[in-house]
Amino acid sequence: MSIRLAHQEIAPNVVLAPMAGITDLPFRRLVSRFGAGLVVSEMVASQEMVQAKPGVRERAELGFGETRSAVQLAGRDPYWIAEAARMVEANGARIIDINMGCPAKKVVGGLSGSALMRDLDLALRLVEAVVAAVSVPVTLKTRLGWDHDCLNASELGSRAADAGVQMLTVHGRTRCQFYKGRADWAAIAPVVDALDIPVLANGDICNGPDARAALAASGAAGVMVGRGAQGRPWALAEIATDLHGQPAPQVPEGRDFVDMVEDHHKDMLGFYGASLGLRVARKHLGWYMDTANTPAALRREVLTAAAPAQVHALLPLALDAHAEMAA
Ligand SMILES: Cc1cc2nc3c(=O)[nH]c(=O)nc-3n(C[C@H](O)[C@H](O)[C@H](O)COP(=O)(O)O)c2cc1C
Numbered sequence: 611m612s613i614r615l616a617h618q619e620i621a622p623n624v625v626l627a628p629m630a631g632i633t634d635l636p637f638r639r640l641v642s643r644f645g646a647g648l649v650v651s652e653m654v655a656s657q658e659m660v661q662a663k664p665g666v667r668e669r670a671e672l673g674f675g676e677t678r679s680a681v682q683l684a685g686r687d688p689y690w691i692a693e694a695a696r697m698v699e700a701n702g703a704r705i706i707d708i709n710m711g712c713p714a715k716k717v718v719g720g721l722s723g724s725a726l727m728r729d730l731d732l733a734l735r736l737v738e739a740v741v742a743a744v745s746v747p748v749t750l751k752t753r754l755g756w757d758h759d760c761l762n763a764s765e766l767g768s769r770a771a772d773a774g775v776q777m778l779t780v781h782g783r784t785r786c787q788f789y790k791g792r793a794d795w796a797a798i799a800p801v802v803d804a805l806d807i808p809v810l811a812n813g814d815i816c817n818g819p820d821a822r823a824a825l826a827a828s829g830a831a832g833v834m835v836g837r838g839a840q841g842r843p844w845a846l847a848e849i850a851t852d853l854h855g856q857p858a859p860q861v862p863e864g865r866d867f868v869d870m871v872e873d874h875h876k877d878m879l880g881f882y883g884a885s886l887g888l889r890v891a892r893k894h895l896g897w898y899m900d901t902a903n904t905p906a907a908l909r910r911e912v913l914t915a916a917a918p919a920q921v922h923a924l925l926p927l928a929l930d931a932h933a934e935m936a937a
Pocket residue numbers: 627628629630631632652653682709710711712751781812813814815834835836837838
């Protein structure tokens with residue numbers, strides 16, 4: 611149920627996926643509190659972080675005592691990614707993950723993310739630069755390949771492992787699939803077979819049965835979960851319970867759910883400041899209201915509220931069917 615890296619253990623073997631605009635410090639903190647083996651930051655652009663471009667360093671922010679956080683770096687220049695790696699290690703990152711899976715045109719156009727699957731020599735130079743720069747474990751996240759004619763995750767993974775990468779996550783889609791169709795967990799199996807390092811299976815894993823099926827089909831050492839945790843920060847802990855029979859998380863209901871969402875909202879306002887925080891929080895509130903089946907009119911009111919106090923006044927009614935309207 612655990613994954614061993616040098617001097618570190620990931621237990622349980624259920625990891626929160628990096629998601630830009632979503633897995634910020636407040637969300638990672640919340641998911642960690644319910645239980646996750648590891649949580650991964652949003653992708654952080656290396657050069658922009660080292661050069662302190664506005665809003666970039668916040669993505670790599672780690673809380674005090676944060677022991678289960680990896681920071682994910684993206685980049686295409688070995689110098690900048692190594693500098694960024696040194697910086698995030700000095701700030702307390704326990705693991706540094708390198709992004710070679712992001713399909714976004716903005717990222718691929720800059721020849722980072724999954725574009726690196728078409729230039730393995732450059733990908734390897736980035737890996738070598740990061741491994742040489744830091745002493746914490748370095749991991750890699752990738753897709754099956756660029757497209758179905760270029761399924762090279764095994765080649766990338768084994769060259770990266772030879773260069774010192776300690777764990778590989780494979781999203782069971784190609785870059786050209788973006789997020790379409792279903793993730794192919796069985797297609798991850800050859801990568802697992804080819805490598806001596808642990809592999810995480812990723813893509814469309816939302817609950818315990820999904821996780822068991824993904825592990826059975828791929829033979830992976832663990833799972834990485836992204837969208838399944840949106841609006842359900844306890845999802846990873848529930849998956850770990852299903853896989854290993856460990857104590858089930860206390861899934862908050864009624865007033866407890868409202869309290870959890872209010873605390874998450876306040877944490878976001880504190881982290882981003884009220885004005886930006888209010889906007890960033892809306893997508894999380896939308897997912898919480900999906901979970902709670904909030905009626906459409908009330909949902910709209912919450913998502914257009916212009917002041918934190920207004921949001922907090924509406925949340926009990928929006929999230930708890932039994933709540934009384936505040937006088
Ligand atoms: C909104 C969004 C943002 C994402 N941002 C990143 C990112 O910053 N780095 C990365 O490696 N993958 C990123 N991903 C991909 C996820 O980490 C994950 O591989 C993908 O969503 C499949 O897993 P899931 O089905 O469990 O969500 C992102 C995905 C989404 C939906």
